Amino acid sequence: MASSTLTPSCFGSFAAAASNKTSYSSPAAFKPLKLPLFWPWQKVKMGPLSVSPMGFGTWAWGNQLLWGYQESMDSELQHIFNLAVDNGINLFDTADSYGTGRLNGQSEKLLGKFIRQSQVKNDIVIATKFAAYPWRLTPAQFVKACQGSLERMQIEKIGIGQLHWSTANYAPLQEMALWDGLVAMYDKGLVQAVGVSNYGPKQLVRIHDYLKDRGVPLCTAQVQFSLLSIGDDQLEIKKICDSLGIRLIAYSPLGLGMLTGKYSPSKLPSGPRGLLFRQTLPGLEPLLTTLGDIAEKRRKTIPQVAINWCISKGTIPIPGAKTLKQAQENLGALGWNLTQEELNLLDDGARESPRKMIQNIFQTR
Numbered sequence: 001m002a003s004s005t006l007t008p009s010c011f012g013s014f015a016a017a018a019s020n021k022t023s024y025s026s027p028a029a030f031k032p033l034k035l036p037l038f039w040p041w042q043k044v045k046m047g048p049l050s051v052s053p054m055g056f057g058t059w060a061w062g063n064q065l066l067w068g069y070q071e072s073m074d075s076e077l078q079h080i081f082n083l084a085v086d087n088g089i090n091l092f093d094t095a096d097s098y099g100t101g102r103l104n105g106q107s108e109k110l111l112g113k114f115i116r117q118s119q120v121k122n123d124i125v126i127a128t129k130f131a132a133y134p135w136r137l138t139p140a141q142f143v144k145a146c147q148g149s150l151e152r153m154q155i156e157k158i159g160i161g162q163l164h165w166s167t168a169n170y171a172p173l174q175e176m177a178l179w180d181g182l183v184a185m186y187d188k189g190l191v192q193a194v195g196v197s198n199y200g201p202k203q204l205v206r207i208h209d210y211l212k213d214r215g216v217p218l219c220t221a222q223v224q225f226s227l228l229s230i231g232d233d234q235l236e237i238k239k240i241c242d243s244l245g246i247r248l249i250a251y252s253p254l255g256l257g258m259l260t261g262k263y264s265p266s267k268l269p270s271g272p273r274g275l276l277f278r279q280t281l282p283g284l285e286p287l288l289t290t291l292g293d294i295a296e297k298r299r300k301t302i303p304q305v306a307i308n309w310c311i312s313k314g315t316i317p318i319p320g321a322k323t324l325k326q327a328q329e330n331l332g333a334l335g336w337n338l339t340q341e342e343l344n345l346l347d348d349g350a351r352e353s354p355r356k357m358i359q360n361i362f363q364t365r
């Protein structure tokens, strides 16, 4: 069977992921009873789908330029996938444009392979994104893009088919073709649900209404959403999502790594991220200190607090992880809740931060 939605065995074997401890090996003889990170009734409905309160993002799985991906990482990435699934995570975000150069589509290919080789095949929801490339000018070409993703992953159906970005700002005619493409892939049964990404408040309402008229529910909207990118637009988008029954997927919840506490102006990542971080990190100390204080008090880590903040705001974060240690740590964002007082402190810290993440260039109004 090759479908992106298979059944859960996720509540059977929960690892020690809720802990903030980073060691992931435990003596084979002693397996303490662990509570699940979330209960089945805490799964989130997305149209016909039911997903974990947090997903995993896989942009880095194939991207050499920004994320330093090497094929030698594949075995660890497979362990990350298995660890996530073992802990009840069933939402994986990818895109047909993830993977640089000859590795284009690598993220989808790896996910497909990991699903096939996984013990737990059920209930997994792949949310992939179709790029609004300038040569995708007709609905049929967009449907072809969807078929390409299905082939790369070797699955029968995609969980959520998302339009990666809107062309409304620079090619409004193409935008209409892309919307019709979404309708066509839904009508053909290639995707179980439809979503958008990088849509601003106005354009989000427009596409929602258009799809509704065509009998297609818009289930998800994916935007950059974190303590480093929260602003009027994000709040307005969240409000619209709530009123229209759309789920908000929070991408880059760790600010590409800046909200982990491991980078500073004197300790930057290599490559293009270093340039971005050099501009954004100065002045971020008060927010990182607040994150650190809360983390220490709650016996959590900074990334866990930053991700939990996204969940507390009613979004479904999809943090990226490149190592098993990071994946295990990020799973510890589940199973507990920040208090209102802690949320207020974090909101204040975010508001007072002098610099924010740059908006995605494709984000519309």
Ligand SMILES: NC(=O)c1ccc[n+]([C@@H]2O[C@H](COP(=O)([O-])OP(=O)(O)OC[C@H]3O[C@@H](n4cnc5c(N)ncnc54)[C@H](OP(=O)(O)O)[C@@H]3O)[C@@H](O)[C@H]2O)c1
Pocket: 056, 057, 058, 059, 060, 067, 093, 094, 129, 164, 197, 198, 222, 250, 251, 252, 253, 254, 255, 256, 257, 258, 260, 262, 269, 303, 318, 319, 320, 321, 322, 325, 326, 327, 329, 330, 360
């Ligand atoms: N729709 C869109 O246009 C769009 C845009 C961007 C992202 N996304 C989606 O959102 C997902 C997540 O966003 P993102 O990957 O951009 O950024 P992110 O989740 O904010 O940050 C992920 C990066 O932070 C570092 N990290 C993660 N967990 C960590 C931990 N526990 N401790 C220390 N470092 C840790 C890792 O990089 P290092 O180890 O190298 O620091 C990791 O690759 C993507 O994978 C993708 O699926 C969508």
